[in-house]
Amino acid sequence: MTSAPARQQTRRTQADRRARTHSALLEAAARGLSRHGYANLVLEQVASEAGYSRGALYHLFSGKEELALAVVRWVQETWYAQMGPLLAQKGDPVETLVAVARGHAVYCRRDVARVMMTLRVEFGTREHPVGRAVQDAVNRVLGDCTRLIAAGRRNGSIPPGPPPRVLALALVGALEGLVISLAGKAPHDEDLAERLVRGMLGGSR
Amino acid sequence: MTSAPARQQTRRTQADRRARTHSALLEAAARGLSRHGYANLVLEQVASEAGYSRGALYHLFSGKEELALAVVRWVQETWYAQMGPLLAQKGDPVETLVAVARGHAVYCRRDVARVMMTLRVEFGTREHPVGRAVQDAVNRVLGDCTRLIAAGRRNGSIPPGPPPRVLALALVGALEGLVISLAGKAPHDEDLAERLVRGMLGGSR
DNA sequence: AAACTAACATACGTGCGTGCATGTATGTGA
DNA sequence: TCACATACATGCACGCACGTATGTTAGTTT
Numbered sequence: 095m096t097s098a099p100a101r102q103q104t105r106r107t108q109a110d111r112r113a114r115t116h117s118a119l120l121e122a123a124a125r126g127l128s129r130h131g132y133a134n135l136v137l138e139q140v141a142s143e144a145g146y147s148r149g150a151l152y153h154l155f156s157g158k159e160e161l162a163l164a165v166v167r168w169v170q171e172t173w174y175a176q177m178g179p180l181l182a183q184k185g186d187p188v189e190t191l192v193a194v195a196r197g198h199a200v201y202c203r204r205d206v207a208r209v210m211m212t213l214r215v216e217f218g219t220r221e222h223p224v225g226r227a228v229q230d231a232v233n234r235v236l237g238d239c240t241r242l243i244a245a246g247r248r249n250g251s252i253p254p255g256p257p258p259r260v261l262a263l264a265l266v267g268a269l270e271g272l273v274i275s276l277a278g279k280a281p282h283d284e285d286l287a288e289r290l291v292r293g294m295l296g297g298s299r
Numbered sequence: 300m301t302s303a304p305a306r307q308q309t310r311r312t313q314a315d316r317r318a319r320t321h322s323a324l325l326e327a328a329a330r331g332l333s334r335h336g337y338a339n340l341v342l343e344q345v346a347s348e349a350g351y352s353r354g355a356l357y358h359l360f361s362g363k364e365e366l367a368l369a370v371v372r373w374v375q376e377t378w379y380a381q382m383g384p385l386l387a388q389k390g391d392p393v394e395t396l397v398a399v400a401r402g403h404a405v406y407c408r409r410d411v412a413r414v415m416m417t418l419r420v421e422f423g424t425r426e427h428p429v430g431r432a433v434q435d436a437v438n439r440v441l442g443d444c445t446r447l448i449a450a451g452r453r454n455g456s457i458p459p460g461p462p463p464r465v466l467a468l469a470l471v472g473a474l475e476g477l478v479i480s481l482a483g484k485a486p487h488d489e490d491l492a493e494r495l496v497r498g499m500l501g502g503s504r
Numbered sequence: 505a506a507a508c509t510a511a512c513a514t515a516c517g518t519g520c521g522t523g524c525a526t527g528t529a530t531g532t533g534a
Numbered sequence: 535t536c537a538c539a540t541a542c543a544t545g546c547a548c549g550c551a552c553g554t555a556t557g558t559t560a561g562t563t564t
Contacts, residue, residue: 108531108540115541129424133338136521148522149543157523205424215420218413218479219334256487263480264491271476274420275468282461286469286499293498294491313510313561320511341551353552354513362553 116154118144121206124165128208131216132162132224162213162224169209170231176201181238187246191239192291195269199287202273203280211270236262243295252295265294321359323349326411329370333413336421337367337429367418367429374414375436381406386443392451396444397496400474404492407478408485416475441467448500457500470499 122144126135137158141151155161180193201207210228217225239262246252255261272290276283327349331340342363346356360366385398406412415433422430444467451457460466473495481488 111531111541131336131338131421133336134421137523138521147543150541152523153540153542158521212420215417215479216336216339219410256491260481260484260487261491263484264477264487264495267480268473268477268495271479272469272473274423274476275472276465279465279468282465282469286461286466289499290469290473290495293501294494296498311561316511316561342553343551352513355511357553358510358512363551 112154115144115146115150119146119151119154119161120164120168123161124169124206124209127162127165128205128212131212132158133216135162137161159223163227165209166213166224166227166231169206170234173201186251187242187249188251188292188295191242191246191265191295192288194239195287195291196284198269199273199276199283203278203283205277208274208277211274214270232266236266239265246295261294265291268294317359320349320351320355324351324356324359324366325369325373328366329374329411329414332367332370333410333417336417337363338421340367342366364428368432370414371418371429371432371436374411375439378403378406391456392447392454393456393497393500396447396451396470396500397493399444400492400496401489403474404478404481404488408483408488410482413479413482416479419475437471441471444470451500466499470496473499 119140122140123135126140126143130136135158137148137151140161141148144150151161155164177194177197180190180197183190183193210231213224213228214232217228236259240258243252243258243261243265247254247258256264268290269287272287273283276286324345327345328340331345331348335341340363342353342356345366346353349355356366360369382399382402385395385402388395388398415436418429418433419437422433441464445463448457448463448466448470452459452463461469474492477492477495478488481491
């Protein structure tokens, strides 16, 4: 009895072990990045917060940079996992943008979301792999927004104004700033995100 | 002849000398902070960019922290010097807020303006003197906006909605994000700043 | 113009955090 | 159950940037 499959109390396979620590370190790193940024991120703290030592970290990631890149990829994936359905909906572009804005506000209630903002500000004007990755992620969202705006213009649901790309840039930037400022101020965050989108798309006045 | 006051070519008094290098270092530090943030700011670079060495810097400032604090004070002063007249005007609160938003967009065309945003993000969740100073500066602006919004509510020119303080928070945050995103995209920055304010104040729909 | 002071440069000591190399324990296949 | 591999911990070396101490140049006073 109890020959092999008995003790499930603490999962035993190596792959599982590895995966657990991997995600634990990743989450700790995400929290750390959102709070301290890249430069102030101390790997010792990340590891200990996850319940491990720097050895584990260097075993699973090649170093600080790759850790940050992994976090960026992870945030991007979870964001699109949550926003993908909204982006794919087939109705009015304006309503889609509103839905995404609200969704983004909700997504950003977890401090993890600050990661992108923090890194974007930190690497906004510099040449750095992490900055590149963040820029790429933002550009992807920007592209989606630009397409939606262009569609709304053809559609007539969005009045004429600045070039779609510029409007998208403004929209994303403003939304980012808004959700940061309103962190934890639910439910106003969601409502004001909607207001922001409608206000900036609809020709004002 | 040429006894004393002759050579004005290169200003010679000590006080003037001191003032010149002081402001040169300050401007360099502001540029550096806006580009690299506090943690990544290297005093060697700041000094050399200003045309001096770290010795000069430590002669005029007690260290990195005081330098950053001086920059924050400087930004705050120049901002209010430029925005004060707009804030003091006696017309409709909405128009005042629009004017300030446009003014802010213009002010932020200089990369120097990124300073506040950068520091606010970097120290947003931490306990640090520089973070405190930035927070104080932002709070002052926030107070001005809150008062204007409250006046507009009593006035009837701003429809009901979230508490004035929350609206002000959203407005300032969104505006900050917008001008960062649109850096250098004149004249759209100004126009979209106006749109943003009108859209978020006017009840939309 | 000589003695003095303030502005600035150069050189060194120190702390901190990364990266790596070496040690230990836990799971895995014969 | 024994040899092996993989997950993880611990200790050391290096570099970087801050702060300070000391040296040099430019301006001021008598």
